[in-house]
Amino acid sequence: MTDASAPQPENTLAAYRRSIDNFDAALIHILAERFRITQAVGEYKATHQLPPADPSREEQQIARLRALASESGLDPEFSEKFLRFVIDEVIHHHERIREAGAAAD
Numbered sequence: 001m002t003d004a005s006a007p008q009p010e011n012t013l014a015a016y017r018r019s020i021d022n023f024d025a026a027l028i029h030i031l032a033e034r035f036r037i038t039q040a041v042g043e044y045k046a047t048h049q050l051p052p053a054d055p056s057r058e059e060q061q062i063a064r065l066r067a068l069a070s071e072s073g074l075d076p077e078f079s080e081k082f083l084r085f086v087i088d089e090v091i092h093h094h095e096r097i098r099e100a101g102a103a104a105d
Helices: 009-047 055-072 076-104
Strands: none
Touching: 009 076, 055 076
């Protein structure tokens, strides 16, 4: 005999999936805000003839976020791969901003 008040597996799975969907939406919103800010940084760098990439800053950030990942129980290798992907995309955006500024001159 089963307990009718016990949650059904499909209900539990659906609840997990709703939570995952909420986190995914939050991640997208956070990334969008991050890229809005890095867009402003790219424009500032282009205006002041600064290079699109800052390898020293990137390495500091990677080390800091790897430590945060470890503290949070997240694989530091995964966090570095994710951050590297984001950084590479930001640099690409900064290069495009610089090129657009140079073309306008």
